[in-house]
Amino acid sequence: MQSDQSNSIHWLLASIIFLLLVLLAGLKVIAPAPISGESEVATWSPEEIALLRSLSLQRDGELPSYEGRTNEYEGSAAAASLGHQLFFDTDLSRTGATSCASCHQPDKAFTDGLAHPATHVQAAPRNTPTLIGAASSPWQFWDGRSDSLWAQALEALESPLDHGLSRSDIVSLVSTKYRPEYEALFGELPASDDSAEVDRAFTNVGKAIGAYVAMLKPAPAKFDRYVASLSSTEPSGEPVELLTKTEIAGLKLFISEDKGQCISCHNGPLFTNNEFKSINVPDFSGTDSGRLLGAEQALRNPFNCLGNYSAAEKESCGELLYIKKDDPELYAAFKVPTLRNLSSTAPYMHSGIFPSLSDVLKYYNHPLQRANDHLDIVPLGMFPHELQQLEAFLMTLESGVDIAPEWLRPPNKRQVAMIEYE
């Protein structure tokens, strides 16, 4: 009898415990879920938060621009408007079929989706880089042979591999199609073939294009909103956008000094230190000397920061005044690219040799190592799931461009007679 009573008590206790467990489990099930399915609240040290803020677009509000040092028309709506028209104008090419937008396509984050442009038939052709945020780089082209957007545009306009026009051709086209806009900004177009005057007008065309391209800044991405939520001292009442567990794991790998080490070169709000690094990425010839030649060319470029066409005070041309050159470290070194908007900018690397981001990350795990080569990276030795986490984090940097949509479309075309070049 006593045993029966004891059994009953045990059953009762067991039932109560079971019910409590069910209740607790139920509470967990019906508890408010995190905002996005598998989101996670990660804990960060004050030092890590300072680091994350340094990577975020909201850190100081405006992104720094190097374009305005040399281009006095940066920020001019009229110059940007003329630049916008020129950017999309296929008449600005010898074939009549190529505009800046042919290779820098707005829907591909201003790249072209190709390993390299089809017209680039030189020994070591290079991939088209994005223009979003390019004004914040002190160097343009993969080897940094130009130090402004306008000087970069001028080289492309003259290059037979791109637009293939002479300076006189360009001035002639502007005279025919854009005279009122040009003269309202820059004064009278050259009345003769005087080379100094033509060069000045040619420069102004580049500066108008530069003024437009400088407007192409990245919009805040999921990562930026996440960082803003970490450093916000006054809750806005808006739901905090959390990163997923996988994305946070990738972010932790990204900033880890001993694991990913990505932060070493991919730092700052555009995820680049604007340096030139050699990581032995294969190209199509194995002969591309990269920054070693690019530094020399930047110094010789008549349209550089120190040149006659620059608006800069000499003292502000620090990048050029203290340029690193003639150093073996620069051989086959290429510009560290931004990591924003990567989903639209495949294929990757200076030679466009990797079709996918996972290919890029696999390469960092096992980079090509040759005897006596200077190599700026070490094999990461990451597990496949860690590479996937890194890739997931990189996708949180997707945002497109922070500009009204009409600037991303060709402006209304004018009716003009076909331009014929000799």
Add this chain to the structure above:
Amino acid sequence: MKVVLIFVLWLVTLSGLIAGESLSDVSSGSERFYSSELDLQVEIGADEHFMAINRLQHWNVRLMRLDGSPVAIKALTFDGGMPAHRHGLPTTPQTSVSGATAQIKGIRFSMPGVWRLTLEMSTEGVDITLGLDADLKYGQPPDFQSADFKSEGLIEL
């Protein structure tokens, strides 16, 4: 009224501290290194961006005895790099000297991590080398992990 005034002053001070923190990489700064053996101290500093990551900066260097009396610098060379990453400086800094001071223009630290820096100073009768290991991290002041003085020649103590 007095309470309100104190509160306003407190708020102004607090906002100043916050602004100071967020703008820390544009502030001036300096650091001194001492050698009792050589009876020398070296001050390095910059008016802007001192030891900030990814900011071009120009350093002022002062060489002094421990009592603060100046020691003339005849020539100065500067070099550096990141041994862990096997690369040198990302720029080519230029140096000039004037009496007990020198200027190093065009320094940039393009990465967080430990930078090994070397200042070689020629003075009357002795060449002095100051080797520094500086660990740079975002949002933190530079951590000078070591400062080694070396000398060649006779020094007048």
